[in-house]
Amino acid sequence: MNFDPTGIDPLLDKALAAIATRSAFSGFTESGSSRIHGTEKPAAGKAAYEAHLGQDFRLDDTETDFNPAEEVSPFTGKPLNTRYAAADPDRQFAAAEAAMGAWASASVEQRIKLCVEMLRQVDEHGFEIAHAIMHTAGQSFPMAYAGSGANALDRGLEAVAWSWLMMNALPLQAQWQKQIGAGDPVRLAKRWRLMPRGPAVVFCCASFPTWNGYPAMMANLACGNPVLVKPHPTAVLPMAIAVRIMRDVLAGAGFDPALIQLVVDSSDQPLGKVLVEHERAAIVDFTGSARFGSWVEQHAGNRACYTETSGINTVILDGAEDIDAALDSAVNTLCLFSSQMCTSPQTFYVPADGMRDGNGRHLTPDQVEAELIKRIDALAASPKRAASVMGCIQSPTTLSLIDEWTAAAESGRYRLLRRSDGYAHPEGASARTATPLVLGLDLEEGRAPQEEVFGPIAFVVRAADREQALRHAADSARRHGAITAYLYSTDEQYLQSATDAFAWAGAALTCNLTGNMPLNFSAAYSDLHVSGLNPAGNATLAEPSFITGRFRYAQVRRPQAEDADE
Amino acid sequence: MNFDPTGIDPLLDKALAAIATRSAFSGFTESGSSRIHGTEKPAAGKAAYEAHLGQDFRLDDTETDFNPAEEVSPFTGKPLNTRYAAADPDRQFAAAEAAMGAWASASVEQRIKLCVEMLRQVDEHGFEIAHAIMHTAGQSFPMAYAGSGANALDRGLEAVAWSWLMMNALPLQAQWQKQIGAGDPVRLAKRWRLMPRGPAVVFCCASFPTWNGYPAMMANLACGNPVLVKPHPTAVLPMAIAVRIMRDVLAGAGFDPALIQLVVDSSDQPLGKVLVEHERAAIVDFTGSARFGSWVEQHAGNRACYTETSGINTVILDGAEDIDAALDSAVNTLCLFSSQMCTSPQTFYVPADGMRDGNGRHLTPDQVEAELIKRIDALAASPKRAASVMGCIQSPTTLSLIDEWTAAAESGRYRLLRRSDGYAHPEGASARTATPLVLGLDLEEGRAPQEEVFGPIAFVVRAADREQALRHAADSARRHGAITAYLYSTDEQYLQSATDAFAWAGAALTCNLTGNMPLNFSAAYSDLHVSGLNPAGNATLAEPSFITGRFRYAQVRRPQAEDADE
Secondary structure: OOOOOOOOOHHHHHHHHHHHHOOOOOOOOOOOOHHHHOOHHHHHHHHHHHHOOOOEEOOOOOOOOEEEOOOEOOOOOOEOOOEEEOOOHHHHHHHHHHHHHHHHHOOHHHHHHHHHHHHHHHHHOHHHHHHHHHHHHOOOHHHHHHHHHHHHHHHHHHHHHHHHHHHOOOOOEEEEEEOOOOOOOEEEEEEEEEEEOOOEEEEOOOOOHHHHHHHHHHHHHHOOOOEEEEOOOOOOHHHHHHHHHHHHHHHHOOOOHHHEEEOOOOOOOOOHHHHHOOOOOOEEEEEOOHHHHHHHHHHOOOOEEEEEOOOOOEEEEOEOOOHHHHHHHHHHHHHHHHHOOOOOOOEEEEEOOOEEOOOOOEEOHHHHHHHHHHHHHHHHOOHHHHHHHHOOOOOHHHHHHHHHHHHHHHOOOOEEEEOOOOOOOOOOOOOOOOOOEEEEEEHHHOOOOOOOOOOOEEEEEEEOOHHHHHHHHHHHHHHHOOOEEEEEOOOHHHHHHHHHHHHHHOOEEEEOOOOOOOOOOOOOOOOOEOOOOOOOEOOOEOOHHHOHHHEEEEEEEEEHHHHHHO | OOOOOOOOOHHHHHHHHHHHHOOOOOOOOOOOOHHHHOOHHHHHHHHHHHOOOOOEEOOOOOOOOEEEOOOEOOOOOOEOOOEEEOOOHHHHHHHHHHHHHHHHHOOHHHHHHHHHHHHHHHHHOHHHHHHHHHHHHOOOHHHHHHHHHHHHHHHHHHHHHHHHHHHOOOOOEEEEEEOOOOOOOEEEEEEEEEEEOOOEEEEOOOOOHHHHHHHHHHHHHHOOOOEEEEOOOOOOHHHHHHHHHHHHHHHHOOOOHHHEEEOOOOOOOOOHHHHHOOOOOOEEEEEOOHHHHHHHHHHOOOOEEEEEOOOOOEEEEOEOOOHHHHHHHHHHHHHHHHHOOOOOOOEEEEEOOOEEOOOOOEEOHHHHHHHHHHHHHHHHOOHHHHHHHHOOOOOHHHHHHHHHHHHHHHOOOOEEEEOOOOOOOOOOOOOOOOOOEEEEEEHHHOOOOOOOOOOOEEEEEEEOOHHHHHHHHHHHHHHHOOOEEEEEOOOHHHHHHHHHHHHHHOOEEEEOOOOOOOOOOOOOOOOOEOOOOOOOEOOOEOOHHHOHHHEEEEEEEEEHHHHHHO
8 A cells, every 4th residue: 555645635644644554543623622612613513503403404406395304302302303305216316326427537636635625524513513413313412522523534534545545556557568479569558447336325323323424425425426325314414414514515616416415214114225226326335233234235236335233242351450440441331322332342241250350359250240230320320420421312212122121131031230220411301311221141041132232231141261251252243243342351361362262253352451441442544343254244444345346447458559649 | 555576476576566567467378389388298288188087086085976077078079077076065165164264374475475386386287277178168279278377377366466465455563542531541552363254155157267267266265265166067177177286285385275175066956056155155256147147146145246247248340540450350359269258249330331441441331241251251261270269169058049049130130141150170070169150230120139149149230320339339338248348440539439438338448459469358467357337247357356355354452561561
């Protein structure tokens, strides 16, 4: 790879430098604090969000038939009532294809430059989008601003940088000379042109729409493909705002804004399958449930298909230099956004001989469970901290799921280690909150869930020993999918076994991490997100495989003499 | 990309240099002439081929149940009666997976080195394999030695080189540091490991088994994946010989030869679908019919899937500086291996105002047709030249197809411009030969075939004008698939229109080529073969997209302090 500065945009060049070394970098501001931004910009952003409520969200003049989506704020319990134009897949795909020609014919440099500019402009609207994220996804403000803002934009910029790298993998013209038979050698001038695949459909999930949305949109656009963004019907607004901003950048540069369109559907009349199987759809980027993700993978056919779904992320608690710090990290990560992240831990393994530290401290499995619960309780009892860490529950379905699993425990199938209840959100009683439900079981009972259980529902699994725990955790990742795995141990040999086991299972492993960083923080330019080696998805953010399927080469050969005449 | 010399193998380094500039290179000898090789080596190769006839072809000691495949020499009409062990997919996939661990754990350098060595050893057996190709695929000796030998090995080496490049796209370890909250920064040591996807199924076609087979095998092996080679039941021997040679190289280096296995099936009991849908299959490389290729694409699901099928390759005859030279090239390419190549032209468009040269010479459509026929007749009348160019017909089915299309002409649907008959092959009357059948039609009649018509069956289509011809040819490529398109014109504006039209249609265009090189010669390291933009397949030989899906990354993160202690 040539990670040298391009001169196209300083942000791009910094991203390329970070990718080359996998070092920490952010092209955007991660903090939404007024100490950085002052008070005016945050207030204006909030007001801009509020101005969308109850209004038509118009993207172009031809739109008709505006209707509210299914957006209800997890903070206030009130519907947003923002109205979006009715989807019309045939018309929208046709408009996308019509827009594609000029975009694909623009230089790679121009496309890349505009992609970076789109990200920059979206960042300018960071507060507006953060409020839209809060009131659809339910994220706390800090997460909405950083995780759905800067971190997501960084993933987008990373995708632009990789698009640049891959589109420069080959020279686009060559002189070729070969002696064939008698006489003069054959002399050919060869030229290649980068061609888009065609319209891309980008599905965005409900709880974290931008983080996968931006990189997919950017990779597709950078490679010349128009994008139809299909947000989850309960979390449309953040993507609608981003789409509008990006369209404005394109239109300002003289391109057809139909290169980015919004397709709003509903639970009653979902359009996902229609979009994936549409004859004009050439690329599908899906983030969402494992069930629909699997359907997409099976039905994408010859379309380029990138998925991120979900799986069972595990934590093995074998030992730690500092057991308290380890359990702090484990619990904080469990509680982060109420386990509504694709990297949230679900299953905690405790070997029968408990956890040990380097100084002779020993916790029995009972004590490990008690320490976990104690930490959750402490967080739940601190409404301000809980609000910042846990945020709200995106979907009422998650509350039902908590009830179901509570009932399963009450029926005796699991030990009910901790009930879930709401915590007192500082913004009022209407906030949909839920602290983690914790269920206990013995591995031998065979009742460990075989799929993701979405939301703040954790399982503490007692294993006969740490080897059994590792075997089960890795096997679970391999069979049912997992994006991440976490492990605490002071035994180097065991750590190496685990490194090997999770590598083959395709779960990104984080060992012995304590301190301020959530275990599941996945850093753009550095961490590779989703391995493609288990059922949790096939799209890695970001390395070449995330890009190469999005453009192709057209070749033309002519005698060199003719070419020289041009 | 870093195309710098690796020091692993001089052949690899030369391949990388050629890829970087897309210049002409061959790592192997393209001529099988005794002036280069002497007489002993060719004779020994022929004898080695003959020694396989009527014998068990044993690859390992555990094989049982040997049976002949469906191999009948197109040259002699006699069955080869070489017997191969019965396929056992479950056992073979299990053996492949068992072999994978040690291979995937070997260094990239070691795998790459052994891949190059495999190609070198296969080349050492070039004469033996050329005879096996002749007597299964029906290729002439020169083509069998060059096209199925050196050219195919070059495509294999190109795939190895790209595998090297892509596996070196990212650093595999990094120190990462970020200030998060108060206190010390977070310091993480990150490591990545390249992981194979899993067993790959490589389908080889009947008429050109090695040319796509080698690159697929090499890309898979280089990236750590075991390979199950499924040759066409009528053309097993060339791949069996190559598989044995490669296994010997692996075994000699201490690896399990089950990394490369042969799966022989039959027309009555085909195993293609079983292999593609096998739960252990992770990668599918398919070369063959459009119909089965489409099935593979639809059923590969989340497996990495690479296809090359077929389409309608066209020639537009608008004009030429030297009309005779242009028609010579067109006819020679049509006749080459009796149009049994995926790049063979099928449809020749002649505009109503005929062909013009730069000096006022003008041929009417009638005259163009006559000139084409005259050249085919001349070649057919020269048995030695015909044998060298046309070779034999691989499958009796092709003769039936010629009969069907002759009947279609006799029924009045087409003008019968030239009947197909056998030519007198110098090696005897048993050789299955067929000169091109040529049918004429007017574009307006709407009877141009909408799919590949395999073998020496050509259509001369009269168009109202060259614009109509171009529209139809490009549309045909886009809708029905095409790997190549050929065009002769002296009008620069028309050439530019055609360049644009075929770029969007995804057919690699060759303009105004005359002389010794067949129009459809696709040079490794330089020409990109199959665009992925139309139904003729999705696998481009070779650029990054041919490689990136074949391996993935496993990540592990640990506090830096621990890593430093290791």
